Amino acid sequence: MNNKLDGAGFQSQQFFVDNIDWSDHKNCLEMFCGHGYIGDSLFKTGIVSSVSYADINPEAINYCKNEYPDSMSYLSDCFDGVDGKYDLIVGNPPWYLNMPYTYIYQTAKSDITPLKVVDNNWNIHRKFLNQVSNHLTDDGIVILIESAFGSNEKIFGSMAEDNNLELYNHHYAGTIYNTEPTYFCYYRKK
Numbered sequence: 562m563n564n565k566l567d568g569a570g571f572q573s574q575q576f577f578v579d580n581i582d583w584s585d586h587k588n589c590l591e592m593f594c595g596h597g598y599i600g601d602s603l604f605k606t607g608i609v610s611s612v613s614y615a616d617i618n619p620e621a622i623n624y625c626k627n628e629y630p631d632s633m634s635y636l637s638d639c640f641d642g643v644d645g646k647y648d649l650i651v652g653n654p655p656w657y658l659n660m661p662y663t664y665i666y667q668t669a670k671s672d673i674t675p676l677k678v679v680d681n682n683w684n685i686h687r688k689f690l691n692q693v694s695n696h697l698t699d700d701g702i703v704i705l706i707e708s709a710f711g712s713n714e715k716i717f718g719s720m721a722e723d724n725n726l727e728l729y730n731h732h733y734a735g736t737i738y739n740t741e742p743t744y745f746c747y748y749r750k751k
Contacts (some may be wrong), residue, residue, distance in 0.1 A: 568615040590615060590643070590688065592652035597625045597700055599651050602630075614642050615680065621689050639685065640692040648701040650693060686717060689744055690724045696709035706734055709742040725751050 589609040591600030593616060602614035613633040614625040620640070625634040635643045655678050680686055693703055703726075716729035730747040737743055 563691070564628065585746070587611065587649075588647050588698075589613070589649040589651060590645075590647040591652060592616075592639070594625060594634075595621050595631075597621075597629060601629065603651070605710045609649060613643075613645070613647070615640070639688045640696050642667055642681055642694055645694055646698050646701070648698045650697060650701065650703045651705070652689075652703075653706050654685055654689065656711035656735065684719070689746070690726060691718045693748070694725065697750060699750060705746050705748075706743050707746060708737075709733075709744055714744065714746055721748050724750075727751050 567717055587610040589600055589612045590596055591612060593612050594600060594614040596615060597612075597614045597617075600609075600614060603609045604612045611632070612629070614622070614629065614634065615635040615637045616622055616625075617636070617638050619636055622634045622636045625632070633644075637643050650669055657678055657680065660679045697703065705717075707714075714728060714731040720726045727750075728748055731744055734743040734745050
């Protein structure tokens with residue numbers, strides 16, 4: 562495993578498998594994929610029949626191309642380089658407006674980089690929510706895992722509304738690194 566690519570996807574993959582109703586969603590895209598742990602676990606458990614991967618980091622896409630050669634892997638800033646429509650889009654986007662104090666000053670988190678952690682002014686979330694409808698089937702859903710330390714669902718709900726999406730559900734997902742509470746946000750077209 563390349564820790565430089567893991568933005569907590571390894572820890573959150575089982576949250577996705579265990580905590581979500583997965584009926585009727587078979588064509589999946591994992592955005593902000595890193596190692597692709599979330600999409601791969603959904604595929605291996607039979608929840609989805611196909612997975613594509615997208616990330617802005619070339620190392621992540623090279624990893625996914627090597628590990629998942631039967632899947633499409635897109636080097637992409639949000640959806641700029643992604644093709645197709647999906648009935649399920651999952652992701653673990655950056656969680657904070659700036660680098661958290663603990664990540665800056667704890668050597669235990671020395672593998673954490675701003676690329677994995679920081680979303681300045683929520684610009685990545687805004688761009689994602691602005692573009693996602695063009696790649697989502699009419700009955701498709703989006704599920705993102707977020708940090709309760711870094712945000713709350715109201716922030717993203719208003720961004721969704723601005724893009725003709727609705728945040729129709731959210732709930733606690735569990736803790737990452739045994740300390741960080743996380744939650745799921747579910748979006749769909751209005």
